[in-house]
Amino acid sequence: MNLLEVRHVSKNFGSLHAVQDVSLMVAPGELRAIIGPNGAGKTTFFNLITGFFPPSVGEIRFDGADITRVPASGRVRLGMARTFQITEIFPELSVRENVRIAAEAAAGMMLGIFLRRARQEAIAYEIGSAIALAGLTDRAERKVGELAHGDQRAAEIAMALALRPRLLLLDEPTAGMGEQETFEIAALIRRLHRDSGYTIVLIEHDMRVVFHLADRITVLEQGCLLAEGTPAEIAANEAVQAAYLGQSA
Amino acid sequence: MSEATALGAATTPVLSRQRLGLAALWLVLILVPFWVPFVGGYTQLAGRALVLGLAAMALNFLLGFTGVMSFGHAAWFGLGAYGTGLMLRYVTSSTLLATAAGVLLGGVLGTLLGRLLVRRRGVYFAMITIAFGQIFFYIAYRWNSLTGGDDGLRGFQRQPIGFGRLLLDIQGNDIALYYYLLFVFAICVGLMGLLLGSPFGRTLIAIRENERRARFLGIDVERQIWLSFSLSCFFCSAAGALYALLNNFADPMTLHYTLSGEIVIMAVMGGMRSFWGPLLGAAVFVVLQDYVSSMTVNWMSFIGLLFVLVVLFAPRGLLGVLQRETPR
Ligand SMILES: Nc1ncnc2c1ncn2[C@@H]1O[C@H](COP(=O)(O)OP(=O)(O)O)[C@@H](O)[C@H]1O
Ligand SMILES: [Mg+2]
Numbered sequence: 001m002n003l004l005e006v007r008h009v010s011k012n013f014g015s016l017h018a019v020q021d022v023s024l025m026v027a028p029g030e031l032r033a034i035i036g037p038n039g040a041g042k043t044t045f046f047n048l049i050t051g052f053f054p055p056s057v058g059e060i061r062f063d064g065a066d067i068t069r070v071p072a073s074g075r076v077r078l079g080m081a082r083t084f085q086i087t088e089i090f091p092e093l094s095v096r097e098n099v100r101i102a103a104e105a106a107a108g109m110m111l112g113i114f115l116r117r118a119r120q121e122a123i124a125y126e127i128g129s130a131i132a133l134a135g136l137t138d139r140a141e142r143k144v145g146e147l148a149h150g151d152q153r154a155a156e157i158a159m160a161l162a163l164r165p166r167l168l169l170l171d172e173p174t175a176g177m178g179e180q181e182t183f184e185i186a187a188l189i190r191r192l193h194r195d196s197g198y199t200i201v202l203i204e205h206d207m208r209v210v211f212h213l214a215d216r217i218t219v220l221e222q223g224c225l226l227a228e229g230t231p232a233e234i235a236a237n238e239a240v241q242a243a244y245l246g247q248s249a
Numbered sequence: 250m251s252e253a254t255a256l257g258a259a260t261t262p263v264l265s266r267q268r269l270g271l272a273a274l275w276l277v278l279i280l281v282p283f284w285v286p287f288v289g290g291y292t293q294l295a296g297r298a299l300v301l302g303l304a305a306m307a308l309n310f311l312l313g314f315t316g317v318m319s320f321g322h323a324a325w326f327g328l329g330a331y332g333t334g335l336m337l338r339y340v341t342s343s344t345l346l347a348t349a350a351g352v353l354l355g356g357v358l359g360t361l362l363g364r365l366l367v368r369r370r371g372v373y374f375a376m377i378t379i380a381f382g383q384i385f386f387y388i389a390y391r392w393n394s395l396t397g398g399d400d401g402l403r404g405f406q407r408q409p410i411g412f413g414r415l416l417l418d419i420q421g422n423d424i425a426l427y428y429y430l431l432f433v434f435a436i437c438v439g440l441m442g443l444l445l446g447s448p449f450g451r452t453l454i455a456i457r458e459n460e461r462r463a464r465f466l467g468i469d470v471e472r473q474i475w476l477s478f479s480l481s482c483f484f485c486s487a488a489g490a491l492y493a494l495l496n497n498f499a500d501p502m503t504l505h506y507t508l509s510g511e512i513v514i515m516a517v518m519g520g521m522r523s524f525w526g527p528l529l530g531a532a533v534f535v536v537l538q539d540y541v542s543s544m545t546v547n548w549m550s551f552i553g554l555l556f557v558l559v560v561l562f563a564p565r566g567l568l569g570v571l572q573r574e575t576p577r
Contacts, residue, residue, distance in 0.1 A: 050465065076467030088465070090458040101455045105466045109448035110473065163466065 001064060003028045003167055003199050009048050009058030011041075018044040019055075020223040024201075026167070031193045031200045033210045036220035037243065042203045043085055045220065046171050049201075050082050051075045063166070076105075081165035083156045085172045085203070091145030095136050095155050098144050099127045102162035126162060133196070134158035135188060150181030154188065161192075168192065168200045174209060182206060189213060211235070219243070274525065278431060282424040290536070292423040293495070296430050298528075298535040300491045303434050305515035305527030307484035310441055312513070313521035314450070315477040316457030318371070321378030322512050324385045325482040327504030328355035329489025331389060331402060334499035338405035344419065345410060348433065348490045355486020360479035367471040367478070379506055386504040401500035405493075419494070430491050437484050442524065444480065453477050485512075514552065518559050520566025529568050 004026040011019040019041045026032050034042050048055045051072035060068045067075055090098050103126050104112070107119075115123075131140050134154045139147060144155050153173055160168055173189065174182040186209045192198045193213065204210045210217060210231075217234045219226040227237045234240055277284075281295045308322045332354030336347040366377045389396045396402050410417045410429065419426040444450050452473050455463040464470050493499045502508060511534065519530020534552060541548040563570045 072464050073467045073469050076465060082465055084461075084465075088459055088462040090455060090462065092458060093454075097451075101451050101463075102466045104448040104451060105468050110452050110468060111476075112448040113443065115448065159462075159466065 002026060002061075003030075003063055004049070004201070005059075005061040006049060007059045007061075009045075009055040009060065011044055011048055011053070012056050017223050019048065019220075021058075022220065022223075022225045024049075024218060026199060026201060028199055029197055031189075031202065031213055031215045033214035033217045034201065034203045034220060035205070035207075035210055035217060036226070039222075040220040041223040042220055043171055044223075046082065046169055046201075046203060050080055050169060076163060077108075079164070079166035080169065081160035081163040081167070082169040083153070083160055083171060083173060085175055087149075087152050087156050089144045089152060089156050089159070091143070093144060094141050095131060095144055095147070095158070096127060096140045098155055099130050099158050099162045102159040103127050103130070106163045126164075130158045130162040133161055133188075133192070135184070148181075150177055150184060153177070153181075153185060157185075157188065157192075166199065168198050169202075170200065171203045172205060173202070174204065174206050182209065186213065281431075282427055292427050294535065294539055296423075296427050296491075296495050298532040299427075299430050299434055300488050300495060301512070301515060301535055302528035302531035303437055303491070304485050304488035304512050305519065305531045306438065306441065306524075307481050307488060308512050309516045309521050309524075309527045310445075310484060311477055311481040312516055313523075313527075314445055314457060315453040315474060316460075317474055317478070318375045318513075319378040319478075319481070319509075320375040320513065321380070321382035321506065321509050322481070322485050323504055323506060323508035324378075324382035325355040325359045325485040326489035326492065326508065326512070327382075327389065327499070327501070328358055328385060329486030329491075330493035330499040330503045331396060331489075332486070333490040333493040334402045334405050335395070337407070337493075338402065342408045343410075344408050344429070344494065347407075348487075348494070351490030351493065352483060352487045355489060356479070356483035359482025359486070360475075363475055363478035363482065367475045379509070382504060382506050382509055386501055386506075389501045389504055396499075396501075399501065401498055401502075403498055406497055407494040426495070430495065433487060433491055437487050441480075441484065445524070449473075449476075514556050518556050518567060520568035522565060523568050523572075526566045526568035529571075530566065533567060 002025045004024065006022065006024040008021050008023055009019060010017065010021055022045060034045065036042055047053055049060060051070060054069065059066060062075070062078055062080065067078065070078070090101070103123050104110070107123060131137055134157050136151060136154055136158060139151060144152055147155065157170070157173065170189070174185050177185065189200065189202065190213055193200055202213070214231055216228065216230055218228045219234065219240050221243050226243060227234060227240050229237065282292050285292060285295050304322065304326050308319060311317050311319055329351040333347045333351030336350040341347060362381050366374055369377060390398060392398070407419055407426070409420050417425050417429060419429045452463065452468050455466065455468060456470055456473060460470055489503060492503065515530035515534050516527040517530070518533065519528065520526025537552055537555070538548055541551045559567060
């Protein structure tokens with residue numbers, strides 16, 4: 001069974017059809033990339049999946065349950081974690097504090113006042129492993145706002161990991177990065193997928209990253225689904241070549 | 250307590266310095282009746298600073314630690330004062346019960362009305378809080394037979410408190426009264442510190458820092474803001490209850506938006522990013538009001554000037570200035 005099933009969703013902003021009749025099925029353990037030119041509706045599609053706003057029409061199912069009307073915070077508690085195209089973190093707090101807030105939220109402690117010793121230690125361990133997985137252990141006590149751009153993005157991924165997600169949605173994690181940083185984030189995503197077995201939906205503009213990582217690729221253009229398939233199929237797809245060559249070559 | 254401790258992340262040497270500062274602060278507060286006369290003050294004035302300080306810290310629970318601005322906190326303060334006054338006048342001679350009644354009246358009404366504004370933000374949130382305040386102001390102002398209307402609620406007296414065989418004569422003895430105020434203040438402030446240092450408190454700081462991120466960590470932002478508002482109302486009405494005891498009087502001006510504004514000024518002037526800043530702001534406000542108003546009726550322009558200077562040159566407030574001066 002699929003972990004995520006998005007059926008025929010659309011989203012209009014006034015007269016603009018930002019997403020039109022797009023469907024997406026993601027199997028457990030899959031790494032799906034979503035690509036498409038700027039303004040194609042990729043982020044809007046993510047916003048629909050994660051409950052930032054409800055779709056104008058369509059249905060979204062997560063692990064078999066209809067979540068079309070579940071608010072964003074509820075979807076996170078069901079196991080959806082996302083990062084944003086423009087990093088969303090708590091810049092004044094340290095990496096560890098950022099991750100701690102995520103870990104405590106995931107542990108259902110949002111009304112908690114006292115923490116038992118054992119609970120405290122379990123949480124501290126989880127925080128430590130999320131930070132380690134994101135490769136930030138040596139910068140854990142630094143204020144996130146003072147870190148390099150690439151490390152801020154890694155910190156945002158660490159927060160998402162601390163949510164114990166079953167589905168990880170990453171919106172352009174390498175946006176605005178140089179070669180080295182892009183390489184490091186790509187390696188991190190690869191580890192999360194291959195070694196830790198996360199199911200990941202990834203919006204990405206860097207084609208080397210996409211073709212290197214993705215199991216399957218979904219192509220959006222002007223709000224519509226243009227193509228879907230394995231990297232080899234997408235590379236050979238004439239409509240995709242036309243859309244991309246027409247735009248960037 | 251600074252934010253670092255509120256987040257449980259301070260390293261050991263910082264913690265011990267903070268503990269020292271905390272111990273010094275409580276010592277100063279406990280010894281008020283002994284040192285205040287030597288600097289030309291009097292215990293009643295210190296009590297006033299303490300009570301308004303509690304109100305400003307209560308507001309700051311919401312403003313500084315949740316990032317939500319209320320311009321109507323006098324409503325809960327005044328309800329606390331009237332609740333206590335009415336209880337003493339019509340129902341009981343127990344100061345403790347009367348205090349509890351004030352806390353409950355303001356806290357419960359604040360909680361119920363707070364439900365209406367959790368989806369509002371910024372100016373809209375602030376406007377609705379002003380409206381709440383004015384509703385209660387007009388009720389107190391108009392309902393002559395119960396509240397004494399324009400003249401305020403008189404005809405009640407704080408009563409001595411018996412602890413077993415021990416009698417705390419807060420009626421005749423200013424120093425005993427001050428210790429009762431400090432006792433309630435300590436409970437409230439202790440609770441606030443406990444809450445802010447807990448996982449619950451961290452969700453509030455998360456909302457203040459980045460509401461969108463908080464929401465996408467699964468935090469129910471509306472519920473947490475409601476809870477924070479509710480707690481803030483309870484603490485603020487505790488301050489109002491003490492105010493009624495301090496003055497043996499509840500006045501419609503305790504519900505008025507000018508007091509709401511003054512509470513905001515105290516919190517911001519003292520330093521809204523720090524736990525204790527608002528207490529310092531309140532102390533400075535009360536002392537200036539007392540000294541300057543004996544010289545000129547324009548005392549508010551002095552405070553206004555100080556406020557503008559602080560906002561322009563010391564964004565971390567007066568406490569921030571003090572902390573910068575102390576050697577690290
Ligand atoms: N909240 C919004 N309100 C109005 N228009 C929006 C909103 N979000 C996105 N859009 C528009 O929808 C289209 C798709 O945007 P987006 O999903 O961000 O594209 P992508 O992420 O593929 O670059 C764009 O034309 C954008 O201007
Ligand atoms: Mg985008």
